[in-house]
Amino acid sequence: IQSQEKYRPLYHFTPQQGWINDPNGLVYFNDEYHLFFQYHPDGTTWGPMHWGHAISSDLVNWQEQSIALAPDEYGTIFSGSAVVDWHDSTGFFGGQAGLVAIFTHHDHNHELDRAQQRQSLAYSLDAGRTWIKYQCNPVLEHKELIDFRDPKVFWHQATEQWIMILACGQTVHLYRSPNLKEWTFLSEFGEGIGSHDGVWECPDLFPLVVDGQSAITKWVMLVSIGSSDEYIEGSRTQYFIGDFDGTTFTPDASSYKVRWLDYGRDHYAGVCWSDIPAEDGRRICIGWMSNWKYANLTPTELWRGAMSLPRELTLEQRAQGITLIQQPVQELLPMRNTILSLEHVTIADIQSKLNTLLLESYEIHMTADIHSQFALKLRTSQHQATVVGYEGDKGEIYIDRTDSGDHHFHPDFAGKHIANVHQDQSVIDLRIYVDRSSIELFANDGQVVITDLIFPEPDAQGLDIQSLSQDLPVASFHIYQLIPS
Numbered sequence: 001i002q003s004q005e006k007y008r009p010l011y012h013f014t015p016q017q018g019w020i021n022d023p024n025g026l027v028y029f030n031d032e033y034h035l036f037f038q039y040h041p042d043g044t045t046w047g048p049m050h051w052g053h054a055i056s057s058d059l060v061n062w063q064e065q066s067i068a069l070a071p072d073e074y075g076t077i078f079s080g081s082a083v084v085d086w087h088d089s090t091g092f093f094g095g096q097a098g099l100v101a102i103f104t105h106h107d108h109n110h111e112l113d114r115a116q117q118r119q120s121l122a123y124s125l126d127a128g129r130t131w132i133k134y135q136c137n138p139v140l141e142h143k144e145l146i147d148f149r150d151p152k153v154f155w156h157q158a159t160e161q162w163i164m165i166l167a168c169g170q171t172v173h174l175y176r177s178p179n180l181k182e183w184t185f186l187s188e189f190g191e192g193i194g195s196h197d198g199v200w201e202c203p204d205l206f207p208l209v210v211d212g213q214s215a216i217t218k219w220v221m222l223v224s225i226g227s228s229d230e231y232i233e234g235s236r237t238q239y240f241i242g243d244f245d246g247t248t249f250t251p252d253a254s255s256y257k258v259r260w261l262d263y264g265r266d267h268y269a270g271v272c273w274s275d276i277p278a279e280d281g282r283r284i285c286i287g288w289m290s291n292w293k294y295a296n297l298t299p300t301e302l303w304r305g306a307m308s309l310p311r312e313l314t315l316e317q318r319a320q321g322i323t324l325i326q327q328p329v330q331e332l333l334p335m336r337n338t339i340l341s342l343e344h345v346t347i348a349d350i351q352s353k354l355n356t357l358l359l360e361s362y363e364i365h366m367t368a369d370i371h372s373q374f375a376l377k378l379r380t381s382q383h384q385a386t387v388v389g390y391e392g393d394k395g396e397i398y399i400d401r402t403d404s405g406d407h408h409f410h411p412d413f414a415g416k417h418i419a420n421v422h423q424d425q426s427v428i429d430l431r432i433y434v435d436r437s438s439i440e441l442f443a444n445d446g447q448v449v450i451t452d453l454i455f456p457e458p459d460a461q462g463l464d465i466q467s468l469s470q471d472l473p474v475a476s477f478h479i480y481q482l483i484p485s
């Protein structure tokens, strides 16, 4: 039945019903990926927050579970993280390993007559199926700060302690703990650096080895910034690259220029999975595919809100310096069903094939000369098209959703979202993931990502490609229909 619903994605996570926003508690344990999420089960707009829950063995097929955390006497349940407490530092697990969630309790302090945000714990004795709230919650509060939320916790091997990164208005704070229960302030980061166009939210901090094997390890900090009316972009996520010594994060010089994780409008509050085994070694991020500017208004019915595709993050030494690279996870590959596979063709060749196809959820993978120029029209009907274009002369890539379908729910929804491509190779490659109501573009070997929601009519399933020259050579062009198992 779900697959019949207008706009219901075919291979992105959505809740069966109700509202979702941020991914929470991303953790891998006992061969399962857990995805918790900000959830309002009783409505399709933001409301009293719970943690919803889904489990997957492959990051693609998700089984929704019962609600993990519901509001209690300390408030509603805002964003946070989960870890495997391998050595039972909490004492919750009788010497065994188990899952601990660290989240924000949000409520109203009547004495102070203002919102109050405090960090709390919950643990699971059955691999995440049910959760017990710690009886001494909350474990961390602040006398002055009102915005004090979204704890992301990780074990820092070098100093043998838990580290928490927390969003505190216009900066992040770092804390340490031996047992997840008692926390000591370490340092603050964010003054005089980065974008401050909105409140800082949902941070993450993790190490990546540059080029996978070199001796250089760098730390990446993700910071989402909330929506404010002044900025047409709404909410989005910036990142910093630097070093972390167990106490302080020190940004590289390159981090003084603002860099976005995603140049579209619909990738927010993205954070990474915890405890992916060392033999795998990947750092995998997922984001909420919406934007606070219009998240409550998007034209879906039973549910509202979807997750992005999971992406693997790496650092590569490229001509422009150390660069954050994002690629869709390899677990997506088995979904492919080849529709078109062309090598060394022209725009005209591709066009004649595309004009015979009708598709609604698929992947395009193409490569062309770095100096070329072309525009792909996707999810087209007589009046609708989403355009993915590359302009080699300007080094720009874009998604234009001006005529992509329904956009009347918000004046800032329609528009063209452009990103700069570092033209450091002879070829440009594009991987484009199209679903019922979204499009994700990974370009230039993962240097640029653009994620945008779209709301085309279900029968807008045409495809086309255009260029100034019909003879423009295209090195390769593949289309795969994507069908989850």
Ligand code: FRU
Residues within 6 Å of the ligand: 021, 022, 038, 049, 078, 079, 104, 149, 150, 201, 202, 269
């Ligand atoms: C980010 C956010 C978080 C907060 C949650 C509430 O989208 O505002 O800062 O914990 O959503 O739902």
